[in-house]
Amino acid sequence: MSTHIDDRSAAQRNKGPIFAALKPWLADAAEVLEVGAGDATHARHAVECMPGVRWQTSEAPAHHRRLVAAITDAADIGLPAPLALDVRGEWPDRSFDAVYGANVAHIMDWAAVQALFAGAAAHLTDRGVLCLYGPFLIADEAPAAGNAAFDAALRARDAGMGLREVGALDDLADAQELSRVADIPMPSDNRLLIWSSTPLRSTIG
Numbered sequence: 001m002s003t004h005i006d007d008r009s010a011a012q013r014n015k016g017p018i019f020a021a022l023k024p025w026l027a028d029a030a031e032v033l034e035v036g037a038g039d040a041t042h043a044r045h046a047v048e049c050m051p052g053v054r055w056q057t058s059e060a061p062a063h064h065r066r067l068v069a070a071i072t073d074a075a076d077i078g079l080p081a082p083l084a085l086d087v088r089g090e091w092p093d094r095s096f097d098a099v100y101g102a103n104v105a106h107i108m109d110w111a112a113v114q115a116l117f118a119g120a121a122a123h124l125t126d127r128g129v130l131c132l133y134g135p136f137l138i139a140d141e142a143p144a145a146g147n148a149a150f151d152a153a154l155r156a157r158d159a160g161m162g163l164r165e166v167g168a169l170d171d172l173a174d175a176q177e178l179s180r181v182a183d184i185p186m187p188s189d190n191r192l193l194i195w196s197s198t199p200l201r202s203t204i205g
């Protein structure tokens with residue numbers, strides 16, 4: 001698994017392409033919840049390029065202090081105070097136009113991934129979107145060498161971790177009445193996957 005330092009440099013590298021692809025999907029969004037926000041690199045970028053969006057960061061309780069320390073200037077840059085949120089626990093008692101997570105699905109165990117989809121579905125507004133960025137697998141397709149090695153390293157470290165198959169995530173989404181509306185290829189064999197609470201929403205990208 002990446003170290004926090006690696007996560008930070010990767011997040012600096014990937015924030016531009018991610019938000020270029022994500023922005024059209026958040027054009028009408030007022031409230032976004034980011035899960036597993038890490039050191040808030042993406043959140044800082046989000047408020048710069050989408051100043052009208054209230055970007056609510058969150059982290060699992062064990063890493064919440066690190067997130068808080070990374071954005072001691074939160075109020076100055078327009079970020080709400082970060083929430084301590086384990087996706088398997090209680091979610092905030094409000095709705096969001098989008099739930100966003102970068103590089104979280106392969107770190108969370110499968111029960112947490114299930115909870116992420118259930119929690120997102122329960123807290124998305126009409127026409128809300130669940131957006132996940134990261135490396136994923138496609139059934140019956142050989143993964144890129146880097147993704148295969150990363151998957152093996154994750155599983156060796158913790159059997160609960162590992163790259164997720166897009167089809168398996170679609171099944172979780174279906175069970176929560178979310179429909180996938182985009183699968184956007186991103187640099188370095190990553191993808192941006194988007195599911196909507198409204199099946200009729202047209203596909204962008």
Ligand SMILES: C[S@@+](CC[C@H](N)C(=O)[O-])C[C@H]1O[C@@H](n2cnc3c(N)ncnc32)[C@H](O)[C@@H]1O
Pocket residue numbers: 002007008011035036037038039059060063085086087088101102103104107108109112
């Ligand atoms: C690889 S880091 C990604 C950090 C950041 N999003 C990025 O792209 O740089 C994965 C994150 O998922 C979070 N995470 C793991 N399990 C979680 C859970 N059950 N609920 C919420 N967050 C979780 C971890 O705390 C960690 O910050």
